[in-house]
Amino acid sequence: MATWVEPRLPRGMRDILPQKMLQRRYVMRVIENVFERFGFEPLQTPALELAQTLLGKYGPDAEKLIYDARHREGKEELALRYDLSVPLSRVVAMNPELTKPFKRYQIAPVWRAERPQKGRYREFYQCDADIVGATSMLADAEIIAMIFAILSELGFKEFVTKLNHRQVLTALGEYSGVPTELLGGLYRAIDKLEKIGRDGVRAEMVKNQIPAPAVEKILALLDLPTDDLAAWREILRAYPRGIAGIDELEQLTQHTRALGVNPARLQVDLTMVRGLEYYTGPIFETVVTEPKIGSLTGGGRYDGLIGLFSKTALPATGTTVGIERIIDVMDELRMFPPNLGKTVTQVLVTVFDATQRAASLALGMELRAAGVNTEVWYDADGLGKQLKYAAAKAIPFALIAGPDENAAAVITLRDLNSGEQSQIARDEIIARLGEKIAAA
RNA sequence: GUGGGAUUAGCUCAACGGCAGAGCGCUUCACUGUGGAUGAAGAGGUUGUGGGUUCGAAACCCAUAUCCCACCCCA
Numbered sequence: 001m002a003t004w005v006e007p008r009l010p011r012g013m014r015d016i017l018p019q020k021m022l023q024r025r026y027v028m029r030v031i032e033n034v035f036e037r038f039g040f041e042p043l044q045t046p047a048l049e050l051a052q053t054l055l056g057k058y059g060p061d062a063e064k065l066i067y068d069a070r071h072r073e074g075k076e077e078l079a080l081r082y083d084l085s086v087p088l089s090r091v092v093a094m095n096p097e098l099t100k101p102f103k104r105y106q107i108a109p110v111w112r113a114e115r116p117q118k119g120r121y122r123e124f125y126q127c128d129a130d131i132v133g134a135t136s137m138l139a140d141a142e143i144i145a146m147i148f149a150i151l152s153e154l155g156f157k158e159f160v161t162k163l164n165h166r167q168v169l170t171a172l173g174e175y176s177g178v179p180t181e182l183l184g185g186l187y188r189a190i191d192k193l194e195k196i197g198r199d200g201v202r203a204e205m206v207k208n209q210i211p212a213p214a215v216e217k218i219l220a221l222l223d224l225p226t227d228d229l230a231a232w233r234e235i236l237r238a239y240p241r242g243i244a245g246i247d248e249l250e251q252l253t254q255h256t257r258a259l260g261v262n263p264a265r266l267q268v269d270l271t272m273v274r275g276l277e278y279y280t281g282p283i284f285e286t287v288v289t290e291p292k293i294g295s296l297t298g299g300g301r302y303d304g305l306i307g308l309f310s311k312t313a314l315p316a317t318g319t320t321v322g323i324e325r326i327i328d329v330m331d332e333l334r335m336f337p338p339n340l341g342k343t344v345t346q347v348l349v350t351v352f353d354a355t356q357r358a359a360s361l362a363l364g365m366e367l368r369a370a371g372v373n374t375e376v377w378y379d380a381d382g383l384g385k386q387l388k389y390a391a392a393k394a395i396p397f398a399l400i401a402g403p404d405e406n407a408a409a410v411i412t413l414r415d416l417n418s419g420e421q422s423q424i425a426r427d428e429i430i431a432r433l434g435e436k437i438a439a440a
Numbered sequence: 441g442u443g444g445g446a447u448u449a450g451c452u453c454a455a456c457g458g459c460a461g462a463g464c465g466c467u468u469c470a471c472u473g474u475g476g477a478u479g480a481a482g483a484g485g486u487u488g489u490g491g492g493u494u495c496g497a498a499a500c501c502c503a504u505a506u507c508c509c510a511c512c513c514c515a
Binding site: 006008009011012061062064065083110112114115116117118119120121124125126127188274275276294295296297298320321322323324325326350352382383384385386387388389390391392398400402403404412414416419421 | 441442471472473474475476488489505506507508509510512513514515
């Protein structure tokens with residue numbers, strides 16, 4: 001035997017035990033169903049990518065969080081994927097024959113070496129849906145409509161999707177005259193407006209060495225309502241990129257209305273910034289106000305990314321749905337459907353004694369053949385122990401058959417939730433149990 | 441990556457320099473055809489890990505790991 005080691009997990013990683021797995025699977029199935037309803041196809045890619053595939057795509061800050069994953073004696077420089085958009089771009093570049101627009105979804109783990117916190121893990125699942133090869137703002141609008149479909153289907157009421165445009169932010173930089181190398185600091189300061197207020201943003205800009213005249217110009221802008229497109233259009237009229245961005249935001253909001261998106265839950269917010277460097281067009285982010293847990297979805301248009309892997313550039317837009325945070329929020333707010341069980345098992349077939357074992361096993365296999373998730377007890381234990389097991393696992397039903405039942409050709413069906421028992425003819429048991437399960 | 445708090449039985453916590461404990465849970469029994477009720481008995485601990493101070497450390501000091509909180513960033 002090897003030496004004893006205390007069982008531990010790597011930092012920021014966790015096991016997902018069966019009861020939690022059932023919740024996760026429920027959320028994933030809802031999301032997958034909505035994705036497919038909008039015509040997105042499933043895709044899978046390796047957890048590992050060549051390091052060069054990932055490097056230089058996310059910006060220096062994010063790049064520090066990428067996990068190295070070299071084989072001990074391997075020659076390839078490998079890294080664990082950091083998101084699903086870059087692998088998608090690689091796939092599209094490698095498979096030019098894919099029919100465009102290419103709509104795919106992928107639900108898979110990604111790894112980021114961040115400092116863990118509640119709702120922030122180093123290994124976590126992302127659910128991405130992207131459209132490659134469409135320049136129309138209708139594609140972006142469809143992504144937003146899909147986010148709304150997912151969140152409302154999961155039972156979310158208090159959420160808001162914020163919209164901004166990378167080109168508007170770029171124009172804002174041009175307008176204020178902030179040098180390119182300081183733009184990141186400028187955007188990050190602006191992004192905090194809601195959180196730290198106007199004076200906080202001023203302090204943040206000063207801290208980030210934004211020149212004083214630029215600080216004043218930006219602050220004047222921030223005094224406008226953050227969704228006043230007309231006012232911003234006027235101010236940015238000398239900056240074609242800004243105007244183009246505002247045009248696109250207007251088209252986008254119109255399209256979302258045509259798609260039935262509730263306008264009250266969609267807010268243009270010209271101070272919303274997303275960190276990833278590859279965004280080029282509209283950007284969007286969904287936040288819930290109730291538990292403060294950060295954003296539930298985030299995405300945008302990245303028309304330049306695929307061009308980094310291919311001679312022919314392709315436009316792309318999409319979103320990440322933050323399943324981990326959705327699950328955390330739903331757990332906290334008890335949003336899971338009440339009939340979402342704690343176990344997959346629907347019935348426990350008890351074994352009355354050794355002479356009944358064969359009969360119980362046969363009954364169990366019959367139930368399984370009929371599609372009922374069934375467990376059969378292993379040992380010659382008392383019924384008390386067997387029912388206690390069923391109760392501990394929250395198995396809803398138990399079947400009992402001893403000499404009394406045999407004599408009458410019946411089986412006792414016990415409902416563990418109500419404690420009610422009924423005798424059912426042996427040859428009707430599958431049909432009757434099926435009804436009970438359906439009603440539960 | 442920076443700063444703060446926490447870490448003792450499976451879980452929630454107590455003991456604050458002098459014999460490591462309680463509640464819940466678990467096992468067995470009261471109960472040879474019935475779980476979540478009651479009563480009794482029992483099992484379970486390198487006090488996160490490694491050093492140090494002390495006659496004596498769960499407690500004080502140092503380091504380290506993990507979790508939580510705030511930054512940073514983000515799903």
